[in-house]
Amino acid sequence: MGLKFSIPYQIPFYETDITHHVKLPHLLAFSLQVSGMQSESLGNTDKDIFDNYGLVWIVTDYAIEIDRLPRYNEKVTITTEAISYNKIFCYRNFYITDEAGHQIMLFKTTFALMNYETRKVAEVPDEVVAPYGADKIKKLLRGPRYKTLENPLENLYRVRYFDLDMNGHVNNSKYLEWMLDVFNLDFLTKYTPAHIDLKYVKEIHYGSEIYSGYEFDQGSLNSQHQICVDGNVHAQAIIQWKEIGDE
Amino acid sequence: MGLKFSIPYQIPFYETDITHHVKLPHLLAFSLQVSGMQSESLGNTDKDIFDNYGLVWIVTDYAIEIDRLPRYNEKVTITTEAISYNKIFCYRNFYITDEAGHQIMLFKTTFALMNYETRKVAEVPDEVVAPYGADKIKKLLRGPRYKTLENPLENLYRVRYFDLDMNGHVNNSKYLEWMLDVFNLDFLTKYTPAHIDLKYVKEIHYGSEIYSGYEFDQGSLNSQHQICVDGNVHAQAIIQWKEIGDE
Structure with missing residues (x-):
């Protein structure tokens, strides 16, 4: 310590x-x-x-x-x-x-x-x-074993100028924004993450098209995520959700 | 005072x-x-x-x-x-x-x-x-008189969950992000705003498609901007640019 x-x-x-x-x-x-x-x-x-x-x-x-x-x-x-x-x-x-x-x-x-x-x-x-x-x-x-998603639902994002930080690549907090943003407003105002495992695999640069893919299991309230550029995985996550109010 | x-x-x-x-x-x-x-x-x-x-x-x-x-x-x-x-x-x-x-x-x-x-x-x-x-x-x-742009170049943005603030609408700092992001990386690393006039006309809500339109005059380094949803103007701006280094 x-x-x-x-x-x-x-x-x-x-x-x-x-x-x-x-x-x-x-x-x-x-x-x-x-x-x-x-x-x-x-x-x-x-x-x-x-x-x-x-x-x-x-x-x-x-x-x-x-x-x-x-x-x-x-x-x-x-x-x-x-x-x-x-x-x-x-x-x-x-x-x-x-x-x-x-x-x-x-x-x-x-x-x-x-x-x-x-x-x-x-x-x-x-x-x-x-x-x-x-x-x-x-x-x-x-960390945990992340699986490659077979049939994810995907949202497309474009890297914006203000996503970049001083290191010249996308700031890592943005990856989590792209992962959470795939859910709709109704879901995100009812549920909140209880646990997140998140792994960064590769940098992302300006001009990239980002596919934020996910699979969600309503029964267990567990979602799995991947951020892909040109078919390559740049980040992965597993999120365990809970209802807001179960706090 | x-x-x-x-x-x-x-x-x-x-x-x-x-x-x-x-x-x-x-x-x-x-x-x-x-x-x-x-x-x-x-x-x-x-x-x-x-x-x-x-x-x-x-x-x-x-x-x-x-x-x-x-x-x-x-x-x-x-x-x-x-x-x-x-x-x-x-x-x-x-x-x-x-x-x-x-x-x-x-x-x-x-x-x-x-x-x-x-x-x-x-x-x-x-x-x-x-x-x-x-x-x-x-x-x-x-404030200044803002003109409606006749033939703007336009970028499309979608309101993201984290664009919203506690008041339930898009936080006003996001409008400026959409206005500045229409320029490319090369421009934004060479030029910086010297003066900005910005007017908010209408709120923007979740689910909206945002057209960030602009006209730029290279001679005077002056740009004019409008943020539109469904053909209605929600914000307007005039930006006077200068080279980074002319500071």
Whole structure:
């Protein structure tokens, strides 16, 4: 277990949805910001890592547990903790707690370092992660097995200018937007994710046509998702849903 | 002139674009948040106004002056000031200043109060705006004349779930995204807005097909925009562009 770092956060109006809850892709993006703030507090900024090594942090996997999504104006605390790392991956948790200190969400994340020029994943230099105090482990943690969908329902999306981030590719919070947006308004105002496993396979660039495909089982309230470009899978997810109100 | 209220803001990673500058629609959305914070600091929250009058604040017009857009990680201050109001409209400025205290952006905005049930603009109750200390005026301030475009180039957009906000309609920052996204990557990495006039005419709801139309004059670097649904104009804008680097 490594160092913890916390930031208070009040859910802003423009990041809440029609149900008055925070937009989940926004909370993921903001949480990555919190780990960036931790790096800054330790004098180990993303800019340093880019300048010294030519590397940028990317997220490869999420496992997201949601008791409930925070609501408009609610004050929560986001705590991040470097858990462990191996040659390639860094494992980091984010805990969202409410004003009473109860944990309402947990994001388990896997980070890697990408060479900005070659766009390939690089080995983790020990000295880059030393400031976070996490243990080095040999083990590679495995996520769930994602199956390729046989007959998905598909929505077409086009990459928009504002989907891109400073790294020159689609920001990873957008993938989740494309996955959730395939459901209609009626569904999304009645049901909310209880658990999400999400895996990023490949970058997406400007100009791409995105097929957000899914299969949904109404009985188990389980959906499986894939984001494809030119027939290649770029991300996969499994979502367990629950009714809003079962919180 | 009314009360001023300031909030420091550091530009987060996930709200910067491929040029490393803040995404302008995000800065507009965040600025509205700052006026909400002022309301909260004065004990005059949006929730109070909704509970007591059934009214919600909407923005009808922007006039945006941009010397330069703040960059990733830059620390700016956003100051809001209630300028004046009349029977229907409230005029409010937002000043973005850099760390040295220089003003780099100015948003002149027009707010109105919408009845949440009827979706019609309501008269401004004096007691709702009294806490901001702005002068009541008789005059209606006029924006520029927007012309209906004769032969616009058009892009088609579909309203997505996460485009909606708590008020149940498309958040106004999304209109600007649709307007700017009609330009290609090459243009948007070379040119940046110097001045934007933007007028909201009608709400947009879930399920709508959006035509974002524009005409661009390369000589004067001036573009004119309209957002249409079913042939009706829902928003209009005029943008004066400049080369990035002419800052």
